[in-house]
Amino acid sequence: MAYDKFNILTSTAVPLPIENVDTDQIIPARFLKATERVGFGDNLFRDWRYNPDNTPKKDFVLNSPVYGGKILVGGKNFGSGSSREHAAWAVYDYGFRCVVSSFFADIFRNNCLNVGVLPVQVSPEFAEKIFTAVIADPKTEIEVNLPDQTITLLATGEKETFEISPYKKDNMLNGFDDLDYLQSIKKEIQEFAVNLPL
Amino acid sequence: MSKTLFDKVWDTHVVRKIEGGPDVLFIDRHLIHEVTSPVAFLGLKTRGIRVLYPERTFATADHNTPTINQHLPVEDPLSVKQLKALETNSKEYGISHWGLGHQKNGIVHVVGPEYGITQPGATIVCGDSHTSTHGAFGAIAFGIGTSEVEMVLSSQCIMQPKPKQMRINVNGKLGKGITPKDVALYIISQLTTSGATGYFVEYAGDVFKNMSMEGRMTVCNLSIEMGARGGMMAPDETTINYVKGREFSPKGEAWDKALAYYKTLKTDADAVFDKELTFDGSAIEPMITYGTNPGMGMGISQAIPDAAHTEGGAASYEKSLNYMGFAEGEPMIGKKVDFVFVGSCTNGRIEDFRAFTSLVKGKHKADNVTVWLVPGSHIVEAQIKEEGLLDILTEAGFTLRQPGCSACLAMNDDKIPSGKYAVSTSNRNFEGRQGPGSRTMLASPLVAAAAAITGVVTDPRTLIEELV
Ligand code: SF4
Numbered sequence: 001m002a003y004d005k006f007n008i009l010t011s012t013a014v015p016l017p018i019e020n021v022d023t024d025q026i027i028p029a030r031f032l033k034a035t036e037r038v039g040f041g042d043n044l045f046r047d048w049r050y051n052p053d054n055t056p057k058k059d060f061v062l063n064s065p066v067y068g069g070k071i072l073v074g075g076k077n078f079g080s081g082s083s084r085e086h087a088a089w090a091v092y093d094y095g096f097r098c099v100v101s102s103f104f105a106d107i108f109r110n111n112c113l114n115v116g117v118l119p120v121q122v123s124p125e126f127a128e129k130i131f132t133a134v135i136a137d138p139k140t141e142i143e144v145n146l147p148d149q150t151i152t153l154l155a156t157g158e159k160e161t162f163e164i165s166p167y168k169k170d171n172m173l174n175g176f177d178d179l180d181y182l183q184s185i186k187k188e189i190q191e192f193a194v195n196l197p198l
Numbered sequence: 199m200s201k202t203l204f205d206k207v208w209d210t211h212v213v214r215k216i217e218g219g220p221d222v223l224f225i226d227r228h229l230i231h232e233v234t235s236p237v238a239f240l241g242l243k244t245r246g247i248r249v250l251y252p253e254r255t256f257a258t259a260d261h262n263t264p265t266i267n268q269h270l271p272v273e274d275p276l277s278v279k280q281l282k283a284l285e286t287n288s289k290e291y292g293i294s295h296w297g298l299g300h301q302k303n304g305i306v307h308v309v310g311p312e313y314g315i316t317q318p319g320a321t322i323v324c325g326d327s328h329t330s331t332h333g334a335f336g337a338i339a340f341g342i343g344t345s346e347v348e349m350v351l352s353s354q355c356i357m358q359p360k361p362k363q364m365r366i367n368v369n370g371k372l373g374k375g376i377t378p379k380d381v382a383l384y385i386i387s388q389l390t391t392s393g394a395t396g397y398f399v400e401y402a403g404d405v406f407k408n409m410s411m412e413g414r415m416t417v418c419n420l421s422i423e424m425g426a427r428g429g430m431m432a433p434d435e436t437t438i439n440y441v442k443g444r445e446f447s448p449k450g451e452a453w454d455k456a457l458a459y460y461k462t463l464k465t466d467a468d469a470v471f472d473k474e475l476t477f478d479g480s481a482i483e484p485m486i487t488y489g490t491n492p493g494m495g496m497g498i499s500q501a502i503p504d505a506a507h508t509e510g511g512a513a514s515y516e517k518s519l520n521y522m523g524f525a526e527g528e529p530m531i532g533k534k535v536d537f538v539f540v541g542s543c544t545n546g547r548i549e550d551f552r553a554f555t556s557l558v559k560g561k562h563k564a565d566n567v568t569v570w571l572v573p574g575s576h577i578v579e580a581q582i583k584e585e586g587l588l589d590i591l592t593e594a595g596f597t598l599r600q601p602g603c604s605a606c607l608a609m610n611d612d613k614i615p616s617g618k619y620a621v622s623t624s625n626r627n628f629e630g631r632q633g634p635g636s637r638t639m640l641a642s643p644l645v646a647a648a649a650a651i652t653g654v655v656t657d658p659r660t661l662i663e664e665l666v
Contacts, residue, residue, distance in 0.1 A: 020391055020392075033280055034276075047629070080425065105392070105425060106395055182349055185213070196224065198448075
């Protein structure tokens with residue numbers, strides 16, 4: 001699935017300082033019945049966001065009139081649980097391009113990279129700093145610079161570098177996915193398959 | 199250089215290494231189901247790509263299928279759409295399709311091994327995180343996202359960096375009434391839900407050596423719940439006896455060749471792991487979870503730990519206990535139970551139903567509980583009948599449903615109502631996992647049985663007379 005290229009993102013952020021946010025919260029299973037990729041953003045954090053009668057829950061951050069932006073800042077171990085890529089779609093379709101956490105679950109991180117959401121892992125201290133700054137002032141701007149692999153709190157200039165493999169970085173910068181790459185080496189794959197033990 | 203079991207299987211499947219990037223890994227077997235595949239097929243269509251090796255992919259419908267009246271048309275129109283999509287896509291691309299009503303239909307991680315699709319030393323993926331189940335055979339098996347499903351369909355490869363490796367040893371003798379589920383929940387409670395993130399786990403030690411294939415699958419299944427990419431165990435006689443002669447297992451000359459390969463599949467004596475942990479099996483109690491992630495588990499006779507003794511933040515801990523309606527320091531024993539669910543790819547195999555039946559035999563279902571017994575496949579269902587378990591269950595007031603994922607993720611009608619408590623043999627106790635507002639306590643089939651006949655959380659060891 002094609003996605004928008006990622007270069008430098010400057011945006012306010014939405015804070016969600018909860019640990020172990022699992023994929024069943026990001027997108028509950030009952031919304032996985034689609035056969036097309038549409039409407040997932042509407043159901044992002046559905047049960048935290050809406051009451052059973054579909055009225056918004058006022059105390060949930062996505063319903064807050066003050067917080068907004070393209071960066072979601074989550075607590076430790078963000079995205080644990082299922083392999084549903086729908087969770088990453090929901091994050092992207094809602095309008096987030098970047099998720100920041102001090103620790104990501106593996107499959108979720110991988111799914112994000114495949115759909116154009118940049119997972120930025122920061123130190124627990126820096127995550128705390130971001131939470132404090134954003135909660136104190138929801139207009140706090142954050143710059144996520146993919147070419148330089150840095151994340152900066154613009155008001156104070158405090159920054160940290162983050163890891164991403166050169167291959168994935170290149171993909172994100174250009175809006176490519178792995179499928180394009182694999183198609184280009186199909187012959188090599190077929191030759192390889194001949195000698196497999198199973 | 200010495201290699202681990204994982205190294206051997208991984209390295210055998212690397213088509214190409216990318217400098218500063220992931221490995222291109224060849225996938226031997228690909229399992230698909232109705233929920234995570236439709237968008238992948240849509241992608242293929244949009245790009246005009248064919249499936250490269252249709253014979254390496256197998257489709258079964260399980261996630262949103264009903265578990266009663268499977269002969270009648272499915273009612274939920276959205277489920278119907280997904281089931282239909284799986285059928286037409288499989289047909290169009292030449293993939294074996296075991297839809298609802300098909301004799302081979304069942305939970306993807308239960309039928310894969312039953313039909314010999316799962317093989318030692320294979321690479322296996324599926325768009326479901328509990329694909330780690332197949333690691334019980336010495337396969338590298340893990341869950342993937344829908345983009346990767348599309349990659350495997352189109353190129354039989356995915357691109358992944360090689361993970362770090364961890365070995366978890368459990369030695370000693372398990373006590374009476376301690377099942378593989380308890381061993382797994384115990385390990386997760388020690389490691390937390392993120393303790394193995396970034397790692398692939400190998401399980402070693404007497405406890406696993408002495409386990410049946412069903413038990414090993416339960417343990418590997420739950421690897422993902424401590425954050426691991428997957429878990430695996432070296433194949434041995436038990437494994438080979440299980441695999442031999444199954445429908446899709448290699449036959450004749452191919453079997454001899456496969457057998458020679460299987461025999462190479464063990465970690466070299468001097469191989470080094472990035473991390474190694476050892477636990478004493480005799481210290482494990484029947485386990486139960488009290489919170490909203492699988493790491494929040496405890497020995498059933500203990501008291502709910504207080505926030506100070508947990509790794510997560512106090513706020514998240516409090517949120518979790520509030521959701522469950524529990525408080526720090528309370529005992530779990532005696533807590534009210536409204537529902538009992540036995541099933542899923544974690545504990546929906548024949549041994550699980552044998553264990554459940556052994557405890558409820560001659561007793562009667564408690565009036566306050568609704569019990570859903572859901573076999574993982576038609577083979578399991580048939581065995582329950584053939585072995586006479588169904589008669590014992592019926593006499594004790596239980597009924598048997600038809601195969602599927604059911605209340606494990608509650609995509610069909612099997613939903614635990616809001617606020618109700620369920621003892622479940624499945625794998626996740628996340629908020630709302632078993633239905634909006636549902637409260638899940640994960641446990642073994644024996645703990646489930648004890649709850650089903652007493653109506654409250656009960657230590658099964660107090661009810662055991664004769665266990666299988
Ligand atoms: S039983 Fe549960 S975990 Fe297993 S495949 Fe089905 S939904 Fe996934």
